[in-house]
Amino acid sequence: MRLTVFWQRMAAHFGAGYADSFARDHVMSELGGRTVNEALDAGWDAKDVWRAVCTAVDVPAEKR
Numbered sequence: 001m002r003l004t005v006f007w008q009r010m011a012a013h014f015g016a017g018y019a020d021s022f023a024r025d026h027v028m029s030e031l032g033g034r035t036v037n038e039a040l041d042a043g044w045d046a047k048d049v050w051r052a053v054c055t056a057v058d059v060p061a062e063k064r
Helices: 003-014 016-025 036-041 046-057
Strands: none
Touching (some): 003 016, 036 046
16 A cells, blocks of 8 residues: 555545544554554554554444
8 A cells, every 4th residue: 555545544534634643643552552653654564554543443344
């Protein structure tokens, strides 16, 4: 998954403003105690990060 698609999905689910805040501030156990931004910066694949977000916040199946 390209990062542009990842960020489009984040914005579609959370709204443009909150997606950035969530990615910066929300520490997720699904990402090994990292935020979305930290996981991406550490080299995690965007698709894996998106899957973790989907699991953590119950993104509906049709948006996964």
